[in-house]
Amino acid sequence: MRVFVLCGLVGACCAALAQTRQGQTQIAFGVASLKPARPTPPYPVTLGITVNGMTTLTDVTLAQALMFAFGITASNQIVSPAWTRDGTELFDIVGKAPPETPPDKVRLMTLNLLTDRFKLTLHHEQREIPYYALVVDKKGPKLRETVSRPDYTCTKDAPGRVLRGHPGLIEINCATIPALIQGLEFVRATGTNRPIVDMTELQGSYDVKLEWTPQNQRTLRQDGTAGAAAIPESLDLFDAFQEQLGLRLEMRKGPMDVVIVDAADRTPEAN
Numbered sequence: 001m002r003v004f005v006l007c008g009l010v011g012a013c014c015a016a017l018a019q020t021r022q023g024q025t026q027i028a029f030g031v032a033s034l035k036p037a038r039p040t041p042p043y044p045v046t047l048g049i050t051v052n053g054m055t056t057l058t059d060v061t062l063a064q065a066l067m068f069a070f071g072i073t074a075s076n077q078i079v080s081p082a083w084t085r086d087g088t089e090l091f092d093i094v095g096k097a098p099p100e101t102p103p104d105k106v107r108l109m110t111l112n113l114l115t116d117r118f119k120l121t122l123h124h125e126q127r128e129i130p131y132y133a134l135v136v137d138k139k140g141p142k143l144r145e146t147v148s149r150p151d152y153t154c155t156k157d158a159p160g161r162v163l164r165g166h167p168g169l170i171e172i173n174c175a176t177i178p179a180l181i182q183g184l185e186f187v188r189a190t191g192t193n194r195p196i197v198d199m200t201e202l203q204g205s206y207d208v209k210l211e212w213t214p215q216n217q218r219t220l221r222q223d224g225t226a227g228a229a230a231i232p233e234s235l236d237l238f239d240a241f242q243e244q245l246g247l248r249l250e251m252r253k254g255p256m257d258v259v260i261v262d263a264a265d266r267t268p269e270a271n
Contacts, residue, residue, distance in 0.1 A: 029055070029095035029109045033271050034117050037090040050106050053099040057110075059090045062118065062264060069111035070259055071104075074195040076129050080261035089266065117268040126255040132196045133250045134181065134241075142246035143206040146174045167214040174205045195256065200247065212240035 037059050046058040048068030057065055062084040063075065072078070075085070083089050095109060114120060164171040165183060172183045177198045184196065212235050241247045 027105060027108050028112055029097050032093075032095040032109075032113050034091060034093045034113060034268055035271060036268070037092045039090065048110075050103070053097045053101055055093075055095040055097070055106055055110060057091070057093040059092065061085055061087060061090060062114070063261075065091065065093060065110070065114055066259065066261070069107050069114060071107050072195065072259075074129075074131070077195065077256065077258050078261070079127075079258055081264065083266060084261065084264060091268070118264045119269070120261065121263040122259060122261055124257050124259050127258045128253055129256050129258065130251065130253050131194050131256060133199045133252045134177065134196055135199050135248050135250055136202070137242050137246045137248050140246055141200075141202065142244065143202070143204070143208065146205045146207050169209075169211050171209045173207050175208050176205055177202050180206070180208055194251075196249070197256075208245065210240055210244055211235075212237045 039059050043059050046056055047064055048057050063078045063080050066078055097106060097109060170183050177200050181196045181198060238249050241249055
């Protein structure tokens with residue numbers, strides 16, 4: 001089984017890089033292992049998951065590990081040597097921290113581990129890259145605001161609670177729009193390398209259920225155009241956003257933060 005888990009929002013790379021420049025490089029896992037992997041395809045891939053303080057990345061490229069460390073989900077926000085991206089060099093990474101460690105510190109610990117073992121030199125800059133802008137449809141949003149219950153109080157500061165999520169379905173309660181975007185990134189919804197940027201200006205918390213037919217489950221009609229695999233009324237992600245939520249994903253290009261790998265040792269320092 002392939003496990004794809006990534007977290008974070010656009011711009012997190014700047015914060016993480018800034019932290020390392022403010023003398024916080026001493027933040028580290030209590031115990032950590034980073035070693036080259038030599039799997040035989042097909043092999044499992046864990047792009048970054050933390051459970052009870054244990055962070056695991058399995059069969060990842062250095063670029064994928066950096067995406068987890070910086071909390072970004074679009075590969076076009078990492079510019080690095082070919083060997084860090086093409087799968088010729090894969091790595092297994094495990095880091096242990098106290099269970100209560102916040103996600104941002106886990107990411108910083110991962111970044112510091114990568115920087116130390118690969119002797120990384122990094123910087124970030126603004127570049128023009130493709131992205132998806134999430135905007136409100138002309139007919140207005142169709143979102144259902146969350147109503148607090150006796151057993152649960154929904155606040156704007158509470159993260160969205162993902163009830164169910166996989167490619168083709170996400171159900172999330174008490175979700176701000178940024179939390180919804182994180183949920184979509186969690187299930188790898190777009191199937192592209194483009195980040196999603198919130199431009200809705202919606203400030204509420206919502207109960208969202210979004211269903212669509214993933215691209216890899218859609219077939220080609222005899223005329224060569226894309227069609228639904230089995231359900232004629234099934235929607236792609238773009239149509240589902242518009243019909244079910246009253247929102248639109250628009251393809252755009254503009255300045256965004258990009259992490260540049262200036263130098264990296266191909267062979268990491270041993271444990």
